Amino acid sequence: MKLNRIFKIGSIGISFFLVFLVSCKTGNTAALEKEQLVDKVYPLLDTENSRWFFFSSASRPFGMMNLSPDSGINGDWGGGYKYNIDTIKGFSHIHEWQMSGLSVMPVTFTEASKATIFKDFYSKFSHEREKITPGYHFLKLDRYQITTELTSTKRIGFHRYTFPENVQKAILFNLNTILGPCENTDGTLDKDNSNELSGTFVMGITPRRPKPLKVFFKIKFNAPIASVEQDKSTGNYLVNLNKSEVKVLMKVGISYTSIENAVTNIQEELPHWDFDKVVTESKSEWNNLLGRIKVEGGTATDQRRFYTDLWHALQGRKIISDVNGAYPDNTGEKFRIGQIPLDANGKSKFNHYNSDSFWGAQWTINTLWGLVYPEMMEEFTHSLMQYYKDGGLIPRGPAGGNYTYVMTGASTTPFMVSAIQKGLVKEDLEAIYVALKKNHMLNGIMGKAGYEHTTNLGGGLKYYMENGFVPYPLPDGNFGLHQDGVSQTMEYAYQDWTLAQLAKKLNHQEDYNYFMARSKNYQNGFDPTTGWMRPKNVEGKWFENFDPYQYEHGFIESNSAQSTWFVPHDIEGLAELMGGKEKAATKLNTQFEVAKKLKFTSGTSHEAELHPEYSRIPINFGNQPSIQTSYIFNLLGRPDLTQYWTRNVVKETFSGLAPDTGYNGDEDQGLMGSLNVLLKIGLFQMNGGTEENPTYQIGSPIFNKVTIQLNPKYYKGKNFVIKAQNNSDENIYIHKVNFNKKPVEKFSLSHDEITNGGELILEMSKTKSEALRN
Structure with a gap:
């Protein structure tokens, strides 16, 4: 089993991670490049341990369109883009929790090879000729010598293919295939005119998603379509292009409601054919969101890993509603097309979402989104309530417009309560309360265990x-x-x-x-x-x-x-059961001492947790149940141990940049990325920010300065700044705490204090301070 290691640029080749740089018309290219936080992101992190929804490249934050190459297609785990597989098996547009679809592959062929092209089309590629940045993916298909470039808007995939000259060119549409977590079936493709196609296919059920979902799509080319052929054996389609075209542009619009809405999505989001403009706009959108947190200090690797973590926190949990607010509702006996309420301008008030479970969200996105991206927390709350209005339950992990009952409990309750306590959601609170309360009673979602679709017994709620x-x-x-x-x-x-x-x-x-x-x-x-x-x-x-x-x-x-x-x-109540805070702190400290020998995780992947040795670790930061443990010391009167162990966990477990490691476990759509961000800036919420005027615990940041840009729509303050004076790898302990020039007696601040803005000054030292124990 490989252990965590720092990725060394020279050992693999510098072109391995080069970021595509769009030509700049301002003339000050160097200054522009320096400002691009998106260029710090390392998309290949942990991609040897990938799963279908883990990797994103040519996508926007939370976008419906999740376009990227696939080297593994048969299965959720290990599916999608997996770094150590050197073969491309298609470029698919849907990489979501329990959803997959619309795989395409540009090809060249001869009359002799055309007979087998539907079953023999995979191509080798090299990471040496690959460039990835959030919003853009470039690689060359060795078999065909085709240069492929991918980008997207929220709902539209945009392809640019550069073919060799004077060859027969085509794009294979694999609409009937196993793809990631499910099978795509009943695929159809129609030629609408000389430059356009439309079609549908069905995502089959999975053990987790109990109903099929139909996908509608529209294709537009910048070049004429010569012909469309369907293979009788596979049911898939070959779209032949004219030989004269070298550069081919293709727009792909998807919808879960209708072809007409797929067309509308294209018209609204991508009316032009300027590929480079879309790359630039995508890069700008990512930069704006990543720029909500500016860090200074630490090593270059620290900063690259930080923005990679933040990128992960924003790339999971995808939109399923169209630009006009239409969305798929599969919660009832029959499928229906729902409609998000519209504002005075005719725009949908929020987007509807697909999402893995919120299991563990109380220690991750609750805090990160609630503080830095409050608009997302509000929008998700409205989306979750829409599921309740449609199907009678607030989901804990919806897929395909339906409930999946992934994991256990009512994990969206802390998320939604936190949104209310932070003042992000202010209307219809009684209705939200009624919906949440239903989930906590018999026949609510708490009564169902993982993937229990038809009964309410597995949760054991009656007992x-x-x-x-x-x-x-x-x-x-x-x-x-x-x-x-x-x-x-x-x-x-x-x-x-x-x-x-x-x-x-x-x-x-x-x-x-x-x-x-x-x-x-x-x-x-x-x-x-x-x-x-x-x-x-x-x-x-x-x-x-x-x-x-x-x-x-x-x-x-x-x-x-x-x-x-x-x-x-109730950490204090737990400590009483253990004989008091001092005994509890000693017990937990001993667990950390043992866990340190295995770098605080059960191996370097989720499946390794079952290993006889790794499974016996007393603390595991690779899965959600114990990721809060280093901050428990704060509440046991030992903030020095919170500072010491959190810095150790970050250093040993979450500092590397490599394809074979990164999160050392189960990165459920941004949860572990969010955890990393919080550990590294030194802010945490033990109860998920669910009490009145929620409390943030203060830890030991790895950066000298952290500036959080506060959203003025929600918060009074402009910035919240954390300065760690004399910070270093050795100076991990906090000797003095001041907030807005006033001393902080305990290692905590309230939500109102932070969001009103100000400056938190931490005086760091090599030795722990007895005076600052809570």
Whole structure:
């Protein structure tokens, strides 16, 4: 198993990561290039451990269009762009959670090879002739000597192919194929006129997405189409082009509602044929979002890795609504086309989204989006409520306009409560509360375990409500995945606490008392004789032959040592169960000492968690259940240990730039990228920012200066600045804290303080300060 290593430029070839530079008309090219934060992004990070939705290149932030090359097509895990595979099998336009589709491949052929082109079309390529930057992908297909360039708008893919001269040119449309997580079937392609095509195909069901979804698309060329041929064996299509055309431009508009809306998407977003302009605009959009956080200091690699992490935080969770607000609704018995409400100008008020689970979002995007990208947090809240209006539940991971029931619990509750507590969502709060409360009751989403589509038993919620814990094993049978009672109990208890905070805000005192009482249920899983959370069977008897380092067995994608600390809402209460804060801090510190030997993760990939050695690690920063643990020390009166261990985790686990490592586990659509950003700037929210005027814990930033540009639509302040004076690899401890020239007694600031703007000054030192313990 390869361990984390720093990517060395000279060892692989400088052209490996070169960024395509669009010609600049201003004349001050050097100054312009210097300002481009997008050029710091390293898109190849961790691509040896890729999965279908992990890698993005020619896409916009949160865009419906996710155009990129595929070297692996058969399966979600390892599918899409995988660095160590040297063969391109197509360029597909949909890389999303449980969704895939519209794979195309430019080809050349002779009359002799044409007979096999539908089944024999893959091409080798070299990373030495590849250039990638957010919004643009360039590579050369060795077999055909075709130069391919990809870019996009939010909903439109834009291709530029440079063919060899005097050859037969064509583009293969693989509309009927296995592609990533699902099969594409029933593909059709029609020639509308000399330059345009249209078609449809169906994304088949997956074990996670229970209903098929039809995709509509429109194709426009800058050159005439000679002919369109369909292969009887595969059902796929070959679009023949004129020999005289060397450079071919192709627009691809998609929609999940109609071909007419695919056409509208093209008309609204890409009415011209200027490829370089789109690349420049894409680069500008990425720069603007990455530029919300400016960092100074650290090494060049530190900065490149930081902006790569921030890029990951913004590339997952994709739009599924058209530019006019039409969207696919698969939540009912029959498919319907929904419509997002329009504003006074006839524009949709928000976009509708596809998304992997929000499991772990309380420690990641809750904080990052809520502070730096509040418009996204507001928009996602409205999108989640639209699912409730359509299907009666707020999803925790919707795909194809439908529920998937991925993971467990009601993980969107902390996200939406955080949006409300931060003042990002101010209207219809009662309706939101009613929707969230339904999810926490029987027949709500909390009652379903992973991918449990037809019953409400796998979540064990009736036992949680009646007896105060979810038993393990569940006596009702097997329904879905992740039926791990202790983890479910702890997760529900935290989510109940967050809902209680909203009940309090809205003056629902009886509900507040009820959910606060439920939030104490985590205590029922603590075994004082072992000092760990421990499974109980339905009769309330402790699980026999208990091993706190045994993976799963009552704990979701974790072991007891990792998950015992999953009490974000009541660390003090957990510490009391352990004999006080000092004993709790000593216990957790010992776990970190052991975990350090394995670089704080269960190997370098999600699948490695099952390895007999890696699975027994007591802290795992490669998966969500224990990624908060270094900040627990702050709440145990040992901020020095938060500073020490967070800096160690960043250094050992999240500092490299290489295709074979990066997140060392499960990077669920930006969650781990978001975590990295927060650890590196020294801000964290233990309870996900769900209490009134949410609190941010202060940690040890790796940069000398961090400037967060605040969105004026939501916040009064212009900038929030963190300055770490005398910061270095050795000076990791904070000796003095001042905010706006006033001392900060504890290592925390409120949301209002931060968003009103100001300057946080941290005086760093090589030695820890006894005076600054909470």
